[in-house]
Amino acid sequence: MISSVRGVVLAVAGTTAVIEVGGVGLSVSVTPQHALSLRVGSEALVRTALIVREDDLSLFGFVDTDELAVFDLLRGVTGVGPKSAMGVLAAMTPTQVASAVATEDDAAFRKVSGIGPKTAKLIVVSLAGKMQAITTSAVRAPMVRATVSDNVLVALVGLGWSERVAAQAVDEALASADGDETATVPALLRLALTRLGPQQPLSAASARGSSGR
Template sequence: MIASLSGTVAAVSLGSAVLDVGGVGYLVHSTPATLAGLRPGEQARVHTTMVVREDSMTLYGFADADEREVFETAQSVSGVGPRIALAMLAVLTPDALRRAIDAEDTATLRRVPGIGVKSAQRIVLELSGKLGAAGDGGAAAPALPADRRDQVVEALVGLGWTPKVAQDAVEKVLAEAGTESVPESEVPATLRAALRRLGPRG
């Protein structure tokens, strides 16, 4: 199993990145928040897990080991595969997911695309006690002082919203926070706040 990768970011797209490690390019699928912290040409380290199928081997990467652990544990739920597990972490932080499960808050879980009433109930039932207590996760990735508003908008567009709707959502989140820019360290939080405001697509 490939537990982590360290190398140069060769490319970043809406749902994945290519990390050049010793001349080998590894395609790593990830959440918008993790991808927002990667810059082509810069060094990066991601915690990874490999999902092996009969016809494929797919790498998934995360900003910290806690996200990776939650991603892996979520797939123990019947009907939850890598795609839904990744969507869960795109909408909710690991701690937010823990709190939702501990509180049996299925409404919060249903904000994740692909999760309905029955699957939310199943997630609460099958993950109860398996993710640890909120606050046990790893630290956030280091940040650079710059306005990253466009990255949040791009991530929302990648999840299916139009640029106009995405921009409006980000503007409203910034207005509520009383700020006019999104520093690197706030990209994940701003993205999640915008997703909560938008609700499930469609």
């Protein structure tokens, strides 16, 4: 079972990303939102589920363990295959899925392409009582990550980088690392500085330009 892959993103097209792991390019199906967060040439960590069929091996990728957990739960519902489960995740976050199940809102699932009224109701019934852990972590994680990323952004701007460049570096660091690697300011700051590479902050570049005049 391949539960995650980490490597350089070789290509991203539509909802397919190719990630090089140990010299081998693995084709991973992801949601449109996830695909947009991946940068060709950058390293990425993707949680994965390997679906084995008689004539096919398919690897599906996820931003975090909550998405993966929801994917697995959805696949356990009669009539919901991997592609339909990915369709749900493309249209709804894990928190929204949990909320729809908790409020018995099958209409939310009927809006997903490929999910009919009968299957939508079955999703709500089948997942009832199974989403509490996902709801808790999904609500808590964005709050922690937002606070950490805001502090790192302030630190980078304070070091002399423009807010636009600093924000891009923080976004790329968040997209390419797992929760543990971005849970604290020092850890995320290191990753963001790695993204910035050898380029100099504006203040340093300006100072050098002034000294040359």
